[in-house]
Each structure stands twice: as structure tokens, then as C-alpha cells.
Amino acid sequence: LRLCSTRGALDGVNKPVIDRVIRVDHAGEFGANRIYAGQMAVLGRSTAGPIIQQMWNQEKDHLKKFNELMVAYRVRPTVLLPFWNVAGFVLGAGTALLGKKGAMACTVAVEESISDHYNSQIRTLMQEDPEKYKELLQVIKQFRDDEREHHDIGLEHDAEAAPAYSILKTAIQLGCKAAIFLSERI
Amino acid sequence: VVRCQLSPPQRALQASAVLRRVSDEQKKEPSASSSQQQFDSHPTDQQPEQEPQGPIPSYTGQGGQESEDYESEEQLQHRILTAALEFVPEHGWTAEAIAEGAKTLGLSVAAAGMFHSDGSELILHFVSQCNTKLSELLEQEQKRVQLGEAEKKPTDQFLRDAVEARLRMLIPYIEKWPQALSILLLPHNIPSSLNLLTSMIDDIWHYAGDQSTDFNWYTRRAVLTGIYNTTELVMMQDSSPDFEETWRFLENRVADAMNMDNTANQV
Numbered sequence: 001l002r003l004c005s006t007r008g009a010l011d012g013v014n015k016p017v018i019d020r021v022i023r024v025d026h027a028g029e030f031g032a033n034r035i036y037a038g039q040m041a042v043l044g045r046s047t048a049g050p051i052i053q054q055m056w057n058q059e060k061d062h063l064k065k066f067n068e069l070m071v072a073y074r075v076r077p078t079v080l081l082p083f084w085n086v087a088g089f090v091l092g093a094g095t096a097l098l099g100k101k102g103a104m105a106c107t108v109a110v111e112e113s114i115s116d117h118y119n120s121q122i123r124t125l126m127q128e129d130p131e132k133y134k135e136l137l138q139v140i141k142q143f144r145d146d147e148r149e150h151h152d153i154g155l156e157h158d159a160e161a162a163p164a165y166s167i168l169k170t171a172i173q174l175g176c177k178a179a180i181f182l183s184e185r186i
Numbered sequence: 187v188v189r190c191q192l193s194p195p196q197r198a199l200q201a202s203a204v205l206r207r208v209s210d211e212q213k214k215e216p217s218a219s220s221s222q223q224q225f226d227s228h229p230t231d232q233q234p235e236q237e238p239q240g241p242i243p244s245y246t247g248q249g250g251q252e253s254e255d256y257e258s259e260e261q262l263q264h265r266i267l268t269a270a271l272e273f274v275p276e277h278g279w280t281a282e283a284i285a286e287g288a289k290t291l292g293l294s295v296a297a298a299g300m301f302h303s304d305g306s307e308l309i310l311h312f313v314s315q316c317n318t319k320l321s322e323l324l325e326q327e328q329k330r331v332q333l334g335e336a337e338k339k340p341t342d343q344f345l346r347d348a349v350e351a352r353l354r355m356l357i358p359y360i361e362k363w364p365q366a367l368s369i370l371l372l373p374h375n376i377p378s379s380l381n382l383l384t385s386m387i388d389d390i391w392h393y394a395g396d397q398s399t400d401f402n403w404y405t406r407r408a409v410l411t412g413i414y415n416t417t418e419l420v421m422m423q424d425s426s427p428d429f430e431e432t433w434r435f436l437e438n439r440v441a442d443a444m445n446m447d448n449t450a451n452q453v
Contacts, residue, residue: 026399067399074392077399 010073014128020184021121022075026066027183028114030081031088032059035110038092039103048100051157055107055150062143078183082158098163104154105162109169111151121148230384253292266297267311278362279369280307306375309366310382316355319388323351341394342440349414350433353421364422387411413439
């Protein structure tokens with residue numbers, strides 16, 4: 001049981017649950033930003049440049065929203081942020097070096113992980129109290145739809161034709177699961 | 187019910203959290219507890235919610251905070267500890283002080299048996315109470331700034347004032363505070379005392395207007411914790427009038443921190 005002096009005007013909010021939700025989502029959007037940054041660094045001037053830039057811009061908006069929510073709910077960010085900073089960029093740049101299809105495969109893998117993750121959060125919050133968390137639920141639902149759209153764009157751009165697609169996808173999704181697990185807790 | 191798993195120190199802390207709810211009933215208390223109110227702030231109604239998990243059920247399953255005469259064990263412990271604070275300057279943070287506190291409430295001295303013999307709960311209760319008072323002060327100040335009745339302070343000034351306000355709460359107990367510090371460092375108290383410390387520091391930064399969502403969140407809190415702890419230790423050794431030396435030390439440390447921040451930004 002956490003003892004706190006005061007947690008602002010957050011009456012009745014299930015702090016531990018909301019803490020985790022916002023912390024991990026913030027970390028996720030932060031990581032996604034870095035992944036797209038890495039991809040742009042390699043493929044920025046290729047034909048895939050505009051579409052990657054567009055998806056990146058949406059992730060920037062997502063991150064901005066979670067920055068606001070983090071301050072509003074007084075949630076601490078994950079201590080692993082500097083690590084995700086580097087790891088995300090390396091993942092994005094690394095897969096982009098496999099070519100346009102590699103970058104798209106990475107996008108598909110990550111966006112699929114993220115939408116599944118958002119879905120389970122939506123389930124959790126619905127079980128908790130759909131009314132109390134209405135605004136948060138709306139945000140997460142919207143973002144989940146955006147991420148699914150990115151996922152579909154990735155597929156449209158020949159992600160599945162990438163070298164070692166299934167291995168790449170499995171490995172990346174395993175990494176995402178680990179990142180989610182850790183960011184929720186530390 | 188989560189409460190059943192709490193160890194006695196944490197239960198006493200829960201009791202502090204319940205203070206505001208029963209503040210109406212407490213106001214009918216004998217003067218023993220009101221002599222503790224050497225500070226201006228009283229538990230107020232508009233205090234933001236302290237517990238994240240809603241009303242705590244009493245052992246009998248009743249709300250415990252209504253106008254019934256029955257109170258939960260938590261509330262009773264809380265009242266005893268608050269009453270005991272008056273006797274700390276004389277007896278230290280001990281079972282004797284708790285026993286004396288229980289006596290003033292008309293209870294048997296055996297009531298002190300509810301608590302650990304090393305006075306841990308009493309100290310944690312006191313710290314929690316001080317933190318709550320600090321939050322109230324900062325909240326009131328924030329309201330005044332929002333209403334335009336006061337100027338918004340620059341960050342270094344704000345931090346200095348907040349730390350000074352919090353440390354001044356130790357002055358009535360300063361003789362016995364070193365003893366309290368060492369008890370707070372005992373392994374079985376570390377989780378609770380660390381918790382109280384970190385949430386107090388987080389509170390100060392929150393009201394100072396910190397909105398960082400990156401690693402700065404950690405750096406700032408770590409730096410302020412260092413400033414607070416070192417200033418507290420300096421205060422223990424300070425014999426200057428009204429602790430001038432301590433506040434000067436505090437001012438220098440906060441200035442150092444600001445300088446470090448600026449240098450880091452320039453680099």
C-alpha cells in the first residue's frame with residue numbers, strides 16, 4: 001500500500017492502475033517516436049519518406065497527449081526512458097537498413113503489439129469503471145485506432161515481403177512485450 | 187481487504203490519512219492534541235484526497251467517519267499518537283510518550299501496547315502529519331497565486347521556502363529528532379519512511395510547477411532530496427538564533443542546484 005501526502009484533485013482514482021497505464025503508454029509512444037526517427041534517418045529521402053514522416057507526426061501527437069496526461073495524473077515516467085531513447089532509434093534505423101520493406105515490417109510488428117496492448121488496457125479500464133475513466137478510455141481507443149491504421153499501412157507497403165519477415169516480427173514483438181512489462185513496473 | 191495485510195506502522199499511517207475525515211470529531215478533542223497545533227494550518231475540508239483508494243472500511247465494516255460515536259482502531263491509534271506528541275520533548279519517541287498520550291485521552295497506559303516499543307509508529311505518524319500540513323500550505327499558496335492575491339515565486343525561492351517551512355515543523359522536537367532519524371533508518375521502517383520522503387519531495391516539485399516527463403523528473407527529485415536531507419542534518423547541529431545558519435546553508439545548496447542546472451543546459 002503506497003502512502004502519499006497528497007495526490008492532487010484525483011479523488012477516487014485507482015492510482016496504482018492508472019499509474020501503470022499512463023507510464024507504459026507514455027513509454028510506448030516515446031519509443032514509437034524514436035523508432036520512426038530512426039527509420040527517417042535512413043529512409044528519409046527515399047520513396048517511403050513521406051509515409052513514414054506522416055506516421056511519425058501522428059506518434060508525436062500521441063506523445064504530446066501522454067505528456068499532458070502524465071502531468072495531470074501526477075504519474076512518474078519510467079526510469080528506462082534514456083534506454084528506450086537509444087533502443088527505439090537503433091531498432092528503427094536497423095530495420096530501415098534492411099530496406100523499405102524491413103522498415104514496414106518493423107512498423108507492422110510494433111503497431112500490432114501496441115494495438116493489442118491498448119486493447120487489453122481498454123478491457124482493464126472498462127472493468128474498473130468506464131464512467132470514471134471515460135476521457136482516458138476515449139484517448140486510448142482513438143490511439144489504438146491510429147496504431148491499427150499504421151499497421152495496415154505497413155502491410156500495404158509490402159511489409160510481408162521483407163527479408164526474414166516472420167523471424168523479424170516475432171523478435172520485435174518479444175522485445176515489445178519485454179518493454180511493456182518493464183515500463184509498467186520501473 | 188487490503189488493510190488486514192498492513193503492518194502496525196503502516197496502519198498508523200493509514201490512521202493519519204483518515205485524520206481529515208474525522209476532523210470534525212477530533213475538534214471536540216481535549217486540549218492535549220490541540221497543543222500540537224503550533225502551526226497555522228488545520229486539517230481543512232478542501233484538502234485534496236489523500237488516499238487513492240476511497241473510504242477505508244473500519245474493522246466492524248462501518249464507514250467510521252460518520253457522526254457515530256464508534257471509531258475504528260485506526261482512528262483511535264491516530265488520536266493516541268497525536269496526543270503523544272506533546273510528551274515527546276520530555277520522554278523522546280518512546281512507548282512512555284505514547285502511554286502519557288493515552289492517559290490524556292482517558293485511556294489506560296496499556297494502550298501503548300498497541301504500538302511497537304521503539305516508537306516507530308509515533309515518528310512515522312508525525313512525519314506523515316507534517317507532510318500533510320506542508321501540502322496544505324502549498325495548496326493554499328497555489329490558490330492565492332491563482333486568485334492573483336500573491337506573486338508567483340521564482341523556483342529557487344519556492345523550493346527554499348517549502349523546505350524551510352517543512353523543517354521548521356521539527357523545531358519543537360529538535361532535541362529528540364536525531365533519535366527519530368536513526369529509528370527511521372531501521373530496516374523495518376525504511377519502506378515507509380522512504381515512501382513519505384519521496385511523496386513529500388514530489389509534492390514540493392508539483393507545487394513548484396514541475397512538468398517534466400523525461401529523466402529530469404528523477405534528477406530534480408534526487409537533487410531536492412539531497413538538499414532536504416543535508417539541510418535537515420545541518421539543522422540538528424545548528425545553535426544559531428532561529429537557525430539562521432541552516433537557512434543560509436539551504437539557500438546556498440539551492441543556488442548550487444540552480445547553477446548546475448544552468449551549466450547543464452548550456453552544455
